[in-house]
Amino acid sequence: MAPSRLRELAEAHDTHFILALFVDLRGKPCAKLVPVEAVDQLAEEGVGFAGYAVGAMGQEPRDPDLMAIPDPDSFTPIPFVREGLALVHCDPHVEGEPWGYAPRVILKSMLQRAADAGFEPYVGAEVEYFLLRRTDEGALVTADASDTADQPCYDARGVTRMYGHLTAISAAMNELGWANYANDHEDGNGQFEQNFEYADALTTADRVVTLRYLITMLAEQRDMIATFMPKPFADRTGSGLHLHLSLRSAGHPVFPGEEDDPRGLGLSRTAYGFVAGVLEHACGLQALLAPTVNSYKRTGAVSTTSGASWAPRTATYGGNDRTHYVRVPDDQRVELRGGDGSANPYLAVAAALGAGLDGIKRSLDPGEPGGSRDTATPLPLTLLHAIDALEADPEIAGVLDAVRPGVSDYFAALKRTEFFEWHGAVSPWETDRYLRAF
Known part of the structure; x- marks a missing residue:
């Protein structure tokens, strides 16, 4: 043999x-x-x-x-x-x-649907995480005790103090051929991001899972805890999983416009249809992009120690502006900024593609970029609201059900249980507020 x-x-x-x-x-x-x-x-x-x-x-x-x-x-x-x-x-x-409940199987089904429509999806992912330790008393603290600045983002000293960990991850990515091109201190104390080149959608989703595993295991070798929890600290910026999405047809990019774009972003009608689909399905999408109770502590944050949450609160789009749900940094791709570190990359990518392809199929128009946030669709306030939106959106629910009917109902039931388990727990906030209030 x-x-x-x-x-x-x-x-x-x-x-x-x-x-x-x-x-x-x-x-x-x-x-x-x-x-x-x-x-x-x-x-x-x-x-x-x-x-x-x-x-x-x-x-x-x-x-x-x-x-x-x-x-x-x-x-x-x-x-x-x-x-x-x-x-x-x-x-x-x-x-x-x-097995239709398997996330990788679900994504492969969506990729076949994209292929049937004549498209090859490509995805880049920004992986953010915190490096922490536990004190002898069990409290979670920043692994680097000197990382205390109010605005630590891009601090050269913070990156240097974590040189051993960051360079080990970088070297691993480059040895694997992923082309790591940047490693930085993010906006929260103890928060980092490590980037690799985009690839086809399945490869990128696989690499996000692999990278989380590598970061976790190599952090443990240095007696640190790496967490992708969206919001481990109330006063710090949360961790996102921003997805950079593009389509090709017969090997050629389809997002760049073939003629002058009056909206100034250089996009094709196909790209605008994709963006419009993502915006129309944004609330249902959030159930898969931000799938935990903790996720909504990130998207609901008004401010942080650094001064910004970097998490969208409404379904808007615009140019090179990181306050929008969909950012258009150039004419090659769009960046979906609603996802966080708890997102399952297979499901997040599958749902985003499902939303975008629906927009293309229906020739949707997203309107003018930079629309008013006062009139834009607000994103779900809690996981419970997001699950309600998922169940009300047959297109996004259909992504989960593509291989086996009933997966979306199963997922919704899991997440409702998660929400009510959290809701049933008594927190220190409640005892501080109510113990002697009446």
Whole structure:
């Protein structure tokens, strides 16, 4: 029997173990550690999981195994985590069929829909996170004790003090061929961002999952906690997951305008249709771009220590202006700024593409750029509002249901439960406010 392509890749990179990995609907990374001696079995049959034990994957204890089938194109050697270790992203199947609750399967379905419409989606992602430590008393504090400035963004000293961590991540990305091009201190104390070049939509979503894993594991090697929680501190800027979206057709960009654009952004009608679709579906989109209770502490922030929240509150668009929901930095792409660090990249990208393609199909017009925020559609105030909007939006719900009907209802029920679990917990704010108030 000829060796599998996965075996060839493993041998070429001196791999001893492979993490066969996928994420559930909440974005939890799940994996089994497979020795290279079993790599051909992994390639041919996949590796089995009890789906109910995985988490949010639409299964009960009685259901048959999830079989994680590896995608050799996603093979990623990660010796900087452990010598001889590699990772491969997988598509969960049940009884031989792609499992419709699997986020990567959902995104691949949307990419097929885009291809059927004649488009090839490309995506860039900005990954923001905090580096923290726990005190002996259990409190979360900034890992760099000297990082205390009111406006720490781009501070050269803050970047330098975290040189070891940041350069380790940068070197890993470059070794993998991702083309890391910048690493910076973001707007909150202890907050950083590390960027890599855009790629096709599936590759970028895979890389976001991989990068979160790498950042987490390499931070732990330095006794730090890396968190992608949207708003770990009430008075600091939250962490976003901004998505830069573009389309090609037959290899050619379709967003640049073919003639002078009277709106001044240089976009084509196709691009304006895409933007209009994103704006029209923005409220339902937020359920997938900002899918946690904590997300709405970020988008609801009025101000922070630094003076700005950098999180949109209404569904507007404009040029090179970071206060809009959709920013148009140039004629090649649009930046969707509603997402945060808790977003599942597969679902976020799939939903954004679904919204944009709907706008193109219906020839929607977003109106003039820089519209008044007083009349623009406000984004959901809480996770509960976002889930209501998702259920009222058949286009965005249909993205989740594309492979298997009922996924959107399942997701909505998960998130409603999450909201009411939070709502049922008694917080220090409540005891401080009400204990002696009456």
